Amino acid sequence: MTDQYIFPQIFGKWIFIEGFSNHEMFNAVLRKTNSSWIEILPTSHTETVLLNQGNLIDGKCLDSSANMTFSKNILQISQNNMTATGHFLLSCPDCLVMDFNSTMDEVHIRSLYIFGKSRTLPEAELKQFQKQAECLQYPQPAQYSYDGVTGHYQP
Template sequence: MDVLTVAAVLSLLSVSAAKPLNCEDLVQPLALNITQISGKWIFIEGTTDHQEYATVLKTVNGSFIDIVMSHNGTSVIKDRHMMNGQCQYSVHNMTFSDNSFHVLYANGTSTCIILPAGPDSLVLSCIIVEVGDITKSLYIFGRTKTLSQSALEMYRKQVECLEFPKPSFKYDGKLDICPDKEKPAVTEEDKQGDKQ
């Protein structure tokens, strides 16, 4: 290979190398693409500016959400949380406007925007309003139990940029997440039948 070819290849590589993202890029809301956020997501890390909610996050063993589009154009978010070793399930309606989605709870609402994220991950910046209390939170979810180091570093940089405390919840990838309530339970008879 001649020197000019090597120089050309090296100059192309230096131009195409990914530049580190600055805070302005990292906290810029993305256009809401409902198809991309639909499906199952495992809660990987989360932080909040509210001390009481941070205490609640520390009780989470594992969490999972499923964003489901229905045939009539409405959506629901199904939550499965294991907190202090106990499974908790809930289903909430979702609405969409501009680049955000809104979830209505019995005692408040949550409005979330999507921030830049690594592959197979979802970063949500949420404002939760409950009985006169406003809480800001930042979460990262993954399609699998573990994310790439670069995706986690990007999220942690977003935490810094938005001046949140270090994450109160970090999923270790080892604990099981609550089983799906919609699946029938396996009975002893079923287990015996499998052995025959």
């Protein structure tokens, strides 16, 4: 898959549907997450995208914005004490699957997320994603599964 193939497909707003992690620090956050969305926008620099994010975690609204480098289907970000590299995996047309490797204070964490254009995904697509997670050796079950109902924080 080339950048030209995936690059335009990542733009827009995405609702966080389900997430896995291999580390309790991230799992604790995933379990407290009520709802979340991301918005990926192009910038004037061809290898930079803007990532806006809105989260409802433990009933509190949190938002953030960060520039990310995008090259060869890989997103990279360094912010505060964390660096992360995200790879896009094949998925359904209205889905975005990202496999992240993050390092925080010398702790290495892997996470796998699926986003959709709408609040729900077909059951077959979720099953396929769960099989991907199992194949990639993520602990089961998912630590975050959006209920499709809880409202989304809008900045």
